[in-house]
Amino acid sequence: MVAESIQAARTVAPPRVRPTLTTVPDAAPTVFDLTDVEVFYGSFRAVRGVTMAIHKNQITAFIGPSGCGKTTVLRAFNRMHDTTPGARVAGKLRYHGVDLYDPEVSAVEVRRRIGMVFQKPNPVPKSIYDNIAFGPRVNGVRERGKLDAIVETSLRSAALWDEVKDRLSASALGLSGGQQQRLCIARTIAVEPEVVLMDEPCSALDPIATARIEELMRELKSRFTIVIVTHNMQQAARVSDRTAFFSTELDSATERRTGTLVEYDATAKIFSNPGDQRTENYITGRFG
Amino acid sequence: MNVAELRAKPSWRSVKSHLMTGLMGLALLVVLAPLVSVLWSISSRGLGIVTSAFPAFFTAEIPQISRAAGPGMGPAIVGTLMVTLGATLVAVPLGVLGAIYLHEYGRAGKFARLVRFMATVMTGVPSIVMGLFVYVMWTLRFGYSAFGGSLALACLMLPIVIASTEQMLRLVPDHLREAAYALGTTKSRTILTVVLPAALPGIVSGSLLAVARAAGETAPLLFALGLGATAYNAHFFDGINTALSQQIFVNATSSFAGAQERAWGAALTLVVLAFSFSVVARVFVHARRR
Numbered sequence: 001m002v003a004e005s006i007q008a009a010r011t012v013a014p015p016r017v018r019p020t021l022t023t024v025p026d027a028a029p030t031v032f033d034l035t036d037v038e039v040f041y042g043s044f045r046a047v048r049g050v051t052m053a054i055h056k057n058q059i060t061a062f063i064g065p066s067g068c069g070k071t072t073v074l075r076a077f078n079r080m081h082d083t084t085p086g087a088r089v090a091g092k093l094r095y096h097g098v099d100l101y102d103p104e105v106s107a108v109e110v111r112r113r114i115g116m117v118f119q120k121p122n123p124v125p126k127s128i129y130d131n132i133a134f135g136p137r138v139n140g141v142r143e144r145g146k147l148d149a150i151v152e153t154s155l156r157s158a159a160l161w162d163e164v165k166d167r168l169s170a171s172a173l174g175l176s177g178g179q180q181q182r183l184c185i186a187r188t189i190a191v192e193p194e195v196v197l198m199d200e201p202c203s204a205l206d207p208i209a210t211a212r213i214e215e216l217m218r219e220l221k222s223r224f225t226i227v228i229v230t231h232n233m234q235q236a237a238r239v240s241d242r243t244a245f246f247s248t249e250l251d252s253a254t255e256r257r258t259g260t261l262v263e264y265d266a267t268a269k270i271f272s273n274p275g276d277q278r279t280e281n282y283i284t285g286r287f288g
Numbered sequence: 289m290n291v292a293e294l295r296a297k298p299s300w301r302s303v304k305s306h307l308m309t310g311l312m313g314l315a316l317l318v319v320l321a322p323l324v325s326v327l328w329s330i331s332s333r334g335l336g337i338v339t340s341a342f343p344a345f346f347t348a349e350i351p352q353i354s355r356a357a358g359p360g361m362g363p364a365i366v367g368t369l370m371v372t373l374g375a376t377l378v379a380v381p382l383g384v385l386g387a388i389y390l391h392e393y394g395r396a397g398k399f400a401r402l403v404r405f406m407a408t409v410m411t412g413v414p415s416i417v418m419g420l421f422v423y424v425m426w427t428l429r430f431g432y433s434a435f436g437g438s439l440a441l442a443c444l445m446l447p448i449v450i451a452s453t454e455q456m457l458r459l460v461p462d463h464l465r466e467a468a469y470a471l472g473t474t475k476s477r478t479i480l481t482v483v484l485p486a487a488l489p490g491i492v493s494g495s496l497l498a499v500a501r502a503a504g505e506t507a508p509l510l511f512a513l514g515l516g517a518t519a520y521n522a523h524f525f526d527g528i529n530t531a532l533s534q535q536i537f538v539n540a541t542s543s544f545a546g547a548q549e550r551a552w553g554a555a556l557t558l559v560v561l562a563f564s565f566s567v568v569a570r571v572f573v574h575a576r577r578r
Contacts, residue, residue, distance in 0.1 A: 083462075083469060085395070112472030122463040124482050134481070135471035184467070191471055 028055035031195060031225050032077060037091035039072045039081065045251065046072050047259040050091070052244060054195075059217060059226045061236035061267065064246035065282070069259025070229040071119075073246070074197050077227065078114035079107040112139065115188035119200040121180035123172035123187075128164050131172045131183055135191035150190050158186035159216055178209025185216065189224065196220065198228040202235065214239050233283060236267065243270040245279045327559070334556030337549045345553055350518040350530070354539065357546025361554050363520045364535040367434060367513070368561065370524060371531055372503045374438030375445055379502075380495045382442075383449025390450070391457040392479055404454075410447040418443045419508030432514035434521070434529040440508035445498040452494025456487040489573045496569045500562050506533040532558040 032054035039047045047069035054060050062070040072081075079100060081087035093100045100110055123131050132151045133141075141147055151168070155161040160182045164175070172183055181201055188196055198217075202210040217226055217239050230236050236243050244264040248257040263276045274280045296302060338345050341359035348360035386403070394400025422440040430436070460483050468478040484491075514528030515538070521527045532554050539551035 078470065080466065080469065083466070107469075108472050108474050110472075111470055116466075116470035118463060118466065118470075120463060122461075122467045124464055124467055125486055134468070135473075138468075138471060138473045138477060138481075187467075187471065 028058055030054070031056050031096065033092075033094040033097070035092040035094075037073065037076065037089065037093050039069065039076055040086075040088045040090065041084070042086040044256060045254075045258050047246075050261045052261060052264045054225065054227060055242070056225050057221055057223075058241040059221055059228060059239050060242045060244065061240035062227070062229045062244050062246060063231075063233055063236045063282075064259070064262075065248065066231075067257065067259065068246040068248050070246050071199050072259065073261075074199055074227060074229050075116075077195070077197055078111050078116055080111075080116065082107045112191060113193055114195040114197060115191060115193035116197040116199065117181070117184050117188055117201045119203055121177060121184050121204065123175070123180050123183055125171065125173055127169045128172045128175070128183065129168040132187050132190050135187060139191060154186040154190040155183075157189055157216075157220065158182045159212060160186055176209075178205050178212065181205060181209070181213060182216065185213070185220075189220065193224065195225045195227065198226065200229050200231060203231060210235070233271075237271050240267045243267040245270065245274075245276070245282060247278050247282070330552065330555050330559055334552040334554075337553035338556060346557070349520065350535065350550075351546075352518050354542050354547045355544045357544075357549065359550075359553075360518075361532065361535060361550065361557060363517065364530045364532045364554060365557060365561070366520060366522070367437075367517075367529045368503060368531040368533070368558070370434045370522075370529070371437040371441060371509065371513070372499060374435060374524065375441035375502050376495070376499055378438060378442035379445035379449055379498065383446050383495070383498075384453050384491060386446075386450045387453035387457060388479060388484075391454045392475070392483070407447045407450045410443070411451070413443075414507075415440075415444055415505050416507040419511040422508065423511040427512050431526070432512065432528040433523070433525050434513065435525045436512035437509045437529065437531065440512050441502040441505055444505060444508070445495075445502050448498040448501065449495050452497065453487070453491050456490030456494060457483060459490065460486045492569050492573050496566050499565055503562050503565070504533055504558065506537050509534050510537070532561070 030053045032052075034050050034052050034054075037047070037050040038045055050073055062074060064070055075081055076089045076093060077100075081089060089101055095110070095114070098105065124134065126134070129151055132154050133147045136147060136150050141150065152161060152165075155164065160179060163179060164170075164183075172180065175183060181204070185196075185201070202213050205213065214235065217228070220226065228236075228240065242265065245262045246259055247262045248259050250256075251258045263270065263274060263279045265275065269275075270279060271283055274283065341348075345359040345361055346365060347362045349363055350360045351358060386407070390400050390404055394403065419440050422436055422443065426439055427433075427436045464482050464486060465478055468482045469475075473481070509531050513530060513534060515534075517528040517530040521529050535554045536551050536558065539547040539554065542548065542551075
């Protein structure tokens with residue numbers, strides 16, 4: 001009896017994630033063009049074989065099991081690896097045709113155009129106002145009136161204005177986790193980047209805060225190109241236009257696991273009719 | 289079920305717990321005892337001297353004949369303030385900049401490791417050797433001055449400031465640096481606008497520790513300030529000067545009761561001075577945080 005019910009439970013497939021049927025305009029201009037990108041930490045090759053194109057004003061989601069290199073690839077997009085000793089990016093990562101790792105390219109200039117929202121909300125220990133004004137000030141905006149306007153529009157875009165307008169001079173650390181993450185999004189868009197990279201922006205948030213951030217992403221899509229790393233497949237299915245599935249494979253030379261891009265396609269396709277067995281196994285919950 | 293069933297049962301574990309708590313309380317007393325007795329003896333013997341000649345004790349010049357009883361530590365108070373302030377102005381900026389280099393730029397590089405090692409060695413150099421060093425390098429060439437004393441104290445403070453500041457920079461989480469980098473901030477600007485403000489309270493208290501240590505130093509000042517100054521000398525770079533710690537040494541080792549009393553008064557003044565330094569710094573840090 002017991003054995004039978006266990007058997008039955010095993011054969012029932014987990015419910016499929018319902019894809020959102022967004023049409024993906026293929027004609028959207030390319031922002032990033034990656035050819036055989038690899039990332040090394042010292043002599044360890046963490047990711048290999050990433051070839052893909054990121055399109056303008058679309059949300060691209062990176063999904064895959066832990067340790068498959070999603071975040072590692074994302075951090076290569078705005079040269080965040082520069083701050084990690086020993087990290088190195090190989091292959092070609094072009095941004096509007098320019099190799100981001102060309103010796104003439106400045107990481108500072110890159111990051112002004114390609115902003116990032118991190119997994120853990122990371123407001124700096126200053127006031128709410130100063131957190132938003134930080135980026136514009138770095139870029140040379142000095143006039144109080146201009147800064148005030150930027151702070152207000154950024155906070156409005158991040159759907160945070162009504163909650164904080166009366167306490168802009170209060171410390172940002174007093175906000176809730178969800179508010180802090182929206183503050184970080186507001187801070188990122190205050191410098192008017194072209195691309196916003198999001199590294200599991202909702203993993204530290206409750207479902208209500210997560211829903212707000214997802215809603216926000218859909219609104220921001222018209223103004224920014226968004227790349228999001230997520231552990232949550234439903235989230236990828238809900239918000240993204242395209243999905244990249246990463247996985248790990250055993251490197252026969254070093255006996256260590258290296259992440260790689262398995263499949264990259266329109267989100268509707270990935271979640272309804274994936275081309276690769278590994279993708280199918282992952283999205284149906286058979287591994288990972 | 290009654291309460292007795294849920295009551296803690298006597299066990300070896302709870303006996304051990306009480307025993308250890310008792311031992312810790314005892315350790316606290318052992319640590320507090322000398323501190324309290326020092327403060328008690330200084331204030332009980334110093335307070336009478338200071339109040340019996342108030343405010344002359346703080347303003348009058350030091351009696352030229354040490355046999356004479358009566359007030360006067362003014363020049364020593366001014367000297368201590370001058371020498372300590374001078375040392376702070378030399379050691380804190382240098383030390384903070386050095387620590388920024390070590391932690392933010394040099395990291396584990398060869399040169400950074402060498403500098404870090406030398407700073408550690410410097411911590412272990414006895415203060416009298418630092419005094420001798422300044423005496424040979426500065427005082428023999430340019431004569432006695434408060435500035436010489438500042439140099440000697442700065443040498444003592446520098447390694448403390450470097451070590452404590454580097455420790456504080458290490459405590460600034462990397463995600464704050466990343467937050468700034470992701471907005472297109474340069475490294476130097478990130479350090480100035482994010483890292484240093486976040487580490488400021490720690491840097492101030494570390495520097496204060498160094499100031500407190502330096503303010504009470506006696507040996508290096510004997511070399512650099514010269515002996516026998518009893519009058520005010522506001523010239524920072526010129527002429528013999530004096531300091532409270534030096535006056536405590538000179539007067540306490542004198543065989544005259546009047547001089548010994550002045551030493552107690554000077555000791556109390558020095559303790560209060562050092563204490564008020566830390567209060568001021570803490571108020572400053574607290575105000576900056578809000």
